[in-house]
Amino acid sequence: LAKTTQPISMDSYEGQEVNITCSHNNIATNDYITWYQQFPSQGPRFIIQGYKTKVTNEVASLFIPADRKSSTLSLPRVSLSDTAVYYCLVGDIEYNNNDMRFGAGTRLTVKP
């Protein structure tokens, strides 16, 4: 299983773009990259998933370089409500494999 490394915490201000990078040096050919968001006293919520290059949805963008050894979650113009913990997961597409394992995540604090 590929392991991930993320910064423990980050601070930002309202209206700024936030980029959270996850390192996964041992990522395998079949692995996808998935990001979750968790607010206090709630379960994690799926944000975005990608395999290579760039993926964008209504919440965030995910940038994955050609070597796929890292990925960057980009949150445009953050607000106070984006204060949460963000987790990066790397998962294998092999049938029946369970890669739903979380690390410590990155605690993002958005300040006014």
Added chain:
Amino acid sequence: DTGVSQDPRHKITKRGQNVTFRCDPISEHNRLYWYRQTLGQGPEFLTYFQNEAQLEKSRLLSDRFSAERPKGSFSTLEIQRTEQGDSAMYLCASSRDRGLVSNTEAFFGQGTRLTVV
């Protein structure tokens, strides 16, 4: 509400008592996961079901813990002879088996917060 639901939301129990939690996954999801989360930590994987089959069990899951998923629908997690160290948030998640596509997109419930006194 078609999301993952967990019951109860909160449970306070005395040390040594048994507790049971229930998780109702999204109806068409055949994968179900249980996690434990303590303050400041990420969710720790406990166990995982594919339909009614328990396919993986973490070494964190001592003999006091048991999970079932009869008929591949709802699941229960029982903790016997609770200890203070069992105090945590217990999270359930479900996902659809997508075959040869990454299975790391899951939907989580609100969790059950257990306090052992």
